[in-house]
Amino acid sequence: MTKQRELIISILKQSDRHLTADEIFFLAKLKMPSIAMATIYNNLNAMNEAGLIKRLHIDGVADCFDKIVEPHDHLLCDKCGKISDIQLPSLSDTLEEHIGAEIEDYELTVHYVCPECRRAPRRR
Numbered sequence: 327m328t329k330q331r332e333l334i335i336s337i338l339k340q341s342d343r344h345l346t347a348d349e350i351f352f353l354a355k356l357k358m359p360s361i362a363m364a365t366i367y368n369n370l371n372a373m374n375e376a377g378l379i380k381r382l383h384i385d386g387v388a389d390c391f392d393k394i395v396e397p398h399d400h401l402l403c404d405k406c407g408k409i410s411d412i413q414l415p416s417l418s419d420t421l422e423e424h425i426g427a428e429i430e431d432y433e434l435t436v437h438y439v440c441p442e443c444r445r446a447p448r449r450r
Contacts, residue, residue, distance in 0.1 A: 331372075333357055334354065334369050338379060338391060338393040343408070344390035345390060345391055346388045346390055347367055350366055350391065379391050382400065382433075384400070384402060387409070390409060400412065400434070400435045401435075402437050405439050405440070406440060408440055410440070414434070
């Protein structure tokens, strides 16, 4: 594995949230000042294709990258945009039964308002 890929994996593993390519680039520049944005994109794409990380595409939100590649779902706060992992029972069997075909993969994003945003005072 290249030094650049090791750095990107390290950044994702140390993060407590899902990061965008821009955020990964900013953090990578702190440790490897010569790294280019194209290197970040190329490595993220290659690592996603290899199953080392997972790209999250959610409409209206910049693509993020997830260090957890095992099947799981996500919560998206509609106020602050925070994305969180949630482990729900698989829907594959139910979906396959309804459509009569094998499911290769699915992504479920549940929209809600996170506890922090619910506690925040309302602006008038």
